Amino acid sequence: MKKTFWYPIVFMSILTAIFTFVLAFMEVSTADKVAENQKYDLQTKILYVFDIPVSDTSVDGVNSLFTQKIEEDGDLFIYKDGDTVLGYAFPAAGPGLWGGIVAYVGISEDYSTLLGLTFITQSETPGLGGRIEDEEFLGQFRNLDVSQATAGSYIVYNPSPGGNVDAIAGATLTSKSVANFMNEDIHRFISERRGE
């Protein structure tokens, strides 16, 4: 029977159907959980960009702190203390070595200082380019003065003249790409805001 024409087709179809069903079931039953994880992740990261201390790291704790301090405007996050705007976080994105990188850049209300940086999605090589998510790299963007920067060169790696940040050793492509798209997107953001 196994040698007949139709048997392999039927066999494969049934097997595929079973596995597809199981996977679809798993996907659907974890969808809410995954969405919740992503929301929590985003909120934690935006709070990190603005350097807002999180005392209660539970899902509800982060959510209430987030809604209290931060206002969403499209893909822009506005950090407010009462009615005073303290800063903005806007997305910056570009190609990485293996896939797209999406970052959020925090900038002070007068656009003179970068408040912080975080990466929302990146698929760089773990241990190499993936270290852009390490505090050692990210911490360098905390309160980084960019008021003197000429347009399009907010981030310059050491030891180039005017360097203000250290690149990641061994991850030249990732580091370069991050600086490039950040410089572009910071410039675009500032000129758009100033133009308004």
Add this chain to the structure above:
Amino acid sequence: MAKQSSKEIFSLGVWSDNPVFRQLIGICSALAVTNSLTNSLIMGLGLTFVTALSSFTISAIRQFTPKHIRMMVQVLIIAAYVIMVDIFLKAYLPEFSKTLGAYVGLIITNCIIMGRAEAFAQKNKPWPSFLDGVANGIGYSAVLLFIAFFRELMGFGTLFGFRILGDWWTSWTIMIMPPSAFFLLAIVIWISYNVQHKNEKSGVAKS
């Protein structure tokens, strides 16, 4: 193939027929993820899970699987289990899911899984196939962790992300770059070959 006891299956998979340093398969991922112990551990666990369960499933349906489409069937089963691992990590261990990133998907292409499916699960009952998968997974993980131990310690001065060596330690950048994995893997193969062939050599010398 003669029937093997569970003990034999384990000693073969972990040591005398170890997938990495004896069969020389699964090398690509062994080279790629071993610059950090955490990544190696998760990769090892993921691979053990997938190899064990896919071997089990392939063995369970081996009598119904037409020979000429068996590879297609194997790939389907392996891919399904890898996606399950991916979904599970995303939902319940989001931190690990992020650390591992692209590597979860790459488990599908690991030669060990298909190697075991072809070499063992096709011809054996489900339970021994499951054990064989676990044993090979452990053998693979052990080599990964061994290499990662040296690479992470010398490359970052950390173990599982915790700083072990103080500020006086100058990190060897080469240890986190791919070339060091080649050196270390070669050393592992060299040592294990010598240990495994020690008895044979001394036997030859005596006669």
